[in-house]
Amino acid sequence: MTGEALWSDQLRKVYESRGAPPVEALRGVSLEVHRGERVALLGRNGAGKTTFLKIASTLLRPSSGRIEIFGEDVDLRPDRVRPYIAVVPQEGKPFFHLTPREQVYTYLRARGLARETARARTESAIEQMGLESVADRLAITLSGGQRQRTMVATVIATEAPLLFLDEPSIGMDPFARRDVWDSLRELTRKGSTLLLTTHYLDEAEVLSDRLYIVEGGRVLVHGTAEELKRSVGGTLKVTLQGPGLVVEEFQGFGHCVSDGSALTVIVDPQRLAELLQIAVRRQLTAGVGPVTLEEAFLRVVGRSINAE
Amino acid sequence: MPSELPLAPSRAFRGLGAFLWTELLVQAHEWLAMATSMVVQGVLLVFVWILDPSLLPVSFLGAILFSMFTMGQRVLNEAAYLRIDHKANDLYLASPITPEGYFLGMALGILTVYVGPVLAIGLLSLWVVPYTPAIGALLVVLALSVWLFSASTGYIFSTFFRDNRAIWAYSSLFFNLFGVLFPVFYPLSLFPADLRPIALVLPPSAAAALLQSSIGAISLSEGQIALAAGALAVEVTLILFAAVLWARRTSREA
Ligand SMILES: Nc1ncnc2c1ncn2[C@@H]1O[C@H](COP(=O)(O)OP(=O)(O)O)[C@@H](O)[C@H]1O
Numbered sequence: 240m241t242g243e244a245l246w247s248d249q250l251r252k253v254y255e256s257r258g259a260p261p262v263e264a265l266r267g268v269s270l271e272v273h274r275g276e277r278v279a280l281l282g283r284n285g286a287g288k289t290t291f292l293k294i295a296s297t298l299l300r301p302s303s304g305r306i307e308i309f310g311e312d313v314d315l316r317p318d319r320v321r322p323y324i325a326v327v328p329q330e331g332k333p334f335f336h337l338t339p340r341e342q343v344y345t346y347l348r349a350r351g352l353a354r355e356t357a358r359a360r361t362e363s364a365i366e367q368m369g370l371e372s373v374a375d376r377l378a379i380t381l382s383g384g385q386r387q388r389t390m391v392a393t394v395i396a397t398e399a400p401l402l403f404l405d406e407p408s409i410g411m412d413p414f415a416r417r418d419v420w421d422s423l424r425e426l427t428r429k430g431s432t433l434l435l436t437t438h439y440l441d442e443a444e445v446l447s448d449r450l451y452i453v454e455g456g457r458v459l460v461h462g463t464a465e466e467l468k469r470s471v472g473g474t475l476k477v478t479l480q481g482p483g484l485v486v487e488e489f490q491g492f493g494h495c496v497s498d499g500s501a502l503t504v505i506v507d508p509q510r511l512a513e514l515l516q517i518a519v520r521r522q523l524t525a526g527v528g529p530v531t532l533e534e535a536f537l538r539v540v541g542r543s544i545n546a547e
Numbered sequence: 548m549p550s551e552l553p554l555a556p557s558r559a560f561r562g563l564g565a566f567l568w569t570e571l572l573v574q575a576h577e578w579l580a581m582a583t584s585m586v587v588q589g590v591l592l593v594f595v596w597i598l599d600p601s602l603l604p605v606s607f608l609g610a611i612l613f614s615m616f617t618m619g620q621r622v623l624n625e626a627a628y629l630r631i632d633h634k635a636n637d638l639y640l641a642s643p644i645t646p647e648g649y650f651l652g653m654a655l656g657i658l659t660v661y662v663g664p665v666l667a668i669g670l671l672s673l674w675v676v677p678y679t680p681a682i683g684a685l686l687v688v689l690a691l692s693v694w695l696f697s698a699s700t701g702y703i704f705s706t707f708f709r710d711n712r713a714i715w716a717y718s719s720l721f722f723n724l725f726g727v728l729f730p731v732f733y734p735l736s737l738f739p740a741d742l743r744p745i746a747l748v749l750p751p752s753a754a755a756a757l758l759q760s761s762i763g764a765i766s767l768s769e770g771q772i773a774l775a776a777g778a779l780a781v782e783v784t785l786i787l788f789a790a791v792l793w794a795r796r797t798s799r800e801a
């Protein structure tokens with residue numbers, strides 16, 4: 240095992256299908272994941288996140304460009320890459336006729352782990368994912384969130400050097416998400432490297448050391464969540480609403496985004512008082528809060544992460 | 548470093564045994580499917596019993612071969628279902644498990660579960676088929692050949708579908724056409740003479756013809772025996788080889 244955990248250069252993917260125009264899902268994605276890092280691909284639906292993950296995990300061939308995992312060329316030697324990786328697929332489901340305990344254990348055994356190791360890791364993953372009370376129930380009787388937790392348990396129990404998680408916390412309740420996040424952080428302490436995709440801003444912020452914002456098959460920007468927030472050009476956001484709203488009056492204060500009835504202005508704390516005076520004069524309602532990844536995303540991509 | 552280290556890359560069937568066990572656990576829940584897997588064979592045997600009991604030895608041997616043949620249909624359905632609905636390919640193929648280990652593990656897991664009812668038919672056939680050790684051994688070899696052929700075909704077919712619904716129609720057409728219409732349940736001698744060479748080179752009916760001749764139900768020339776045995780051996784070897792290569796190839800989408 241040599242080299243970066245993952246490295247890609249100008250990776251492209253065009254889906255060709257009969258009777259339909261080709262789809263350019265990746266238009267030259269270059270990125271790297273260092274060993275022991277947690278990196279998130281953050282992007283809207285259709286941005287190309289799953290496509291990248293499928294290529295990286297040897298399941299889909301790229302149209303051009305290069306990608307290496309621990310120094311091995313993924314496209315030329317998938318067989319050499321596979322022992323190092325494990326994947327939580329998007330919309331994957333556990334076997335319906337296995338229990339979570341059986342699912343995790345048989346998967347570890349199929350990957351070649353010894354019985355004792357497999358048993359111990361199964362128990363620990365079941366516990367970390369909070370699945371103890373349903374560990375012996377057939378997956379067909381579990382809720383969507385419990386099934387997803389079973390998938391995550393299956394994959395984290397491998398402790399593979401590089402883990403891919405495609406939208407790992409989808410369908411989970413807020414408590415379960417916390418458990419997943421904790422477990423994933425714990426894994427990187429044990430030495431695993433993580434590449435996950437998400438369209439949840441909080442997940443990307445809480446979970447990743449660095450993140451790449453992806454849109455239309457391209458990486459638009461990357462950095463830590465803090466760096467991205469700083470790039471917005473202020474540390475406070477003010478959301479203004481009301482019939483007296485005149486957008487032009489606020490454009491001098493900083494970056495403005497208007498979505499129909501409301502206007503969001505990014506400002507420096509020094510100019511906040513001045514801005515609020517105008518708002519009061521115009522009888523607008525104003526909400527003030529810290530800049531979040533949402534504003535960074537909005538500024539970089541030009542649309543909200545949930546916009547269709 | 549993480550404790551999971553790659554195994555020697557030379558182990559082509561890595562993961563097969565454990566995946567077989569997984570598939571066995573999964574399939575073992577399907578009690579009803581196991582029972583109903585014998586419906587067609589059972590009904591045909593009853594028909595033969597009513598219409599011409601002297602054909603029962605041939606029909607029993609045919610029922611065993613047909614049962615092994617339709618296991619390919621289960622491989623087809625299971626492989627497509629796991630890939631499309633569960634994304635199990637992503638889980639199992641992006642891992643140290645080899646594609647051929649995945650395919651054969653699944654096929655053997657299904658065989659292990661569904662062989663039970665076949666053994667039951669085999670047991671019943673003791674009353675009507677004049678077995679000798681040689682005939683028994685021939686039956687086992689031919690039954691496994693037919694199974695290997697159909698499991699490999701089933702796995703290859705499974706990779707062409709994007710939707711489970713589309714599979715049902717095709718798979719039942721394929722397996723019933725070659726397993727019921729061709730002389731598997733009835734003697735080759737009742738099949739139109741002009742079409743017999745075709746029956747002799749199609750795996751289920753070739754195996755059936757060899758068994759029918761071994762119990763003296765039909766007489767085959769040496770040339771016909773060589774044709775049936777040769778065709779079966781070549782087809783099984785080729786399709787198994789093709790399925791392993793295809794499993795590797797399709798472990799990545801284009
Ligand atoms: N198999 C496919 N055939 C054709 N187009 C596809 C296929 N898979 C994905 N796409 C298209 O590629 C683009 C990127 O999809 P995807 O990688 O799934 O995005 P994300 O995971 O970010 O939502 C989308 O426009 C999607 O419709």
Ligand SMILES: [Mg+2]
Pocket residue numbers: 288289290329405
């Ligand atoms: Mg996706």
